[in-house]
Amino acid sequence: MKRWYMLTVVGADRPGIVARLSETLYHGGCNLGEASMARLGGNFSIMLMAQTDTDIEALRLLLAPLARELNLHVHLDRIEAQLHEHVEPNLRITVSGADRAGIVAEVTGALARAGFNILDLYSDVAGTAAKPIYVMIIDGFAPQGAEALEAALAPLRKTGVDLRLTPLDTLIG
Template structure:
């Protein structure tokens, strides 16, 4: 029976980290099913969803402890189960751009949390505006909206919320 393991790794950015992690997974007889990797400041961060049989996952758990010590990584791993399909939820993409200021992520998360809307995925970034150099902030997220929600009313409420906070936003169904 297929087992799953979620792995979080954090360490000083350098060439070879992905190779070391993926080699460790392969040597245990497991497979990387899903991943997110990025460099934040001077640190490399990765989330992996790995699958394998029971023995392979157990072997990988032991190997990860050794890899953490040898490679100077902070590693956390946890067994998980496949997520059941959300038949009663509709995936929507939300994109927000604004002048950077504290609290944008919290305000967006609070808006959706109050309405029982799960944030499935989120990516944020800060950058300088092209011509002015003003500090900008962008958020891309995928949310799962309960199927019984009146989408037009939610979209209008969300756009009004964003207007009050001076956030430029779009909410549309995930395509594909």
Template sequence: MATVVLTLLGTDRAGLVSAVSQLITERGGSWERSQMAHLAGTFAGIVEIDVPSAQVDALVSGVEALGSQGLRVSVERSGEAPPASTEGHRMSLHLVGADRPGIVAEVSALLARHGVNLEELSTQVVEAPMAGGTLFEADAVAVVPDSADTTALRSALEALANELMVDLDLHEGS
């Protein structure tokens, strides 16, 4: 089996996910993981697929043909699925606070300085209940290298949270 990652972007419409999943099934593939959203009137999605190696070209051709229906598709052929990384441990992070520009940039830069890889990141801006204004929320799963000083990382994240005036919850594991 080969692993293929599809990135999909275009005008949202009913049946879009069905069309992609049908192509995957017709080629003997398996839909493994995905993240999809409706963002600013646009459908955006990323899908990891396992498919028989002999069917990769046919799958790619079928998915690219969806471009005629207003869907931009990017295909990354990953070959064999890599083994899960064992060099590090997972940490989950939940952040919430008043929305302002730069939160993701500052948090991700701090993580990068500590050699931490963001494996998953989900963000949203929501109306603040009773207070007015908007809140920024982020949930992430990060892989912290075994060589990292987790005490220093936690301290740096907590200091940044105070500076940004956001609440931050950190938990080992995902």
């Protein structure tokens, strides 16, 4: 029976990791599902869904030689998963400001208390080493729409964080 696994792979970035990883999985009988790769602080990171009829130990053995050769950390989880179950976001929240500890916790805490469900989050530290700026873009679903969130986020604006709420209405044509 085919089962889904979530693979998390982390290591020093270099060209060719995705190719080697996906070739190994393909030749090992895996079918890939959704995946997301990001280069974070010079590190390679990917999370990907792989479907196979082998058990988790066999999957571990399949990836072990590659992990050793490229010095990658591989983490495997057996997951319950379905494809074709995307949830469409209805709101984008863009956050920026002088970088400091706590911005993500404060913003996402306020969002969670207001019932907002984060579907996608991207953040970066830009600016210069002396004056770093923090930028975060969150797409998600606000059950009560943008107005309800404005009130929840208002106190944060006073702390010097810039917040912009943009309703998303996906055009279907």
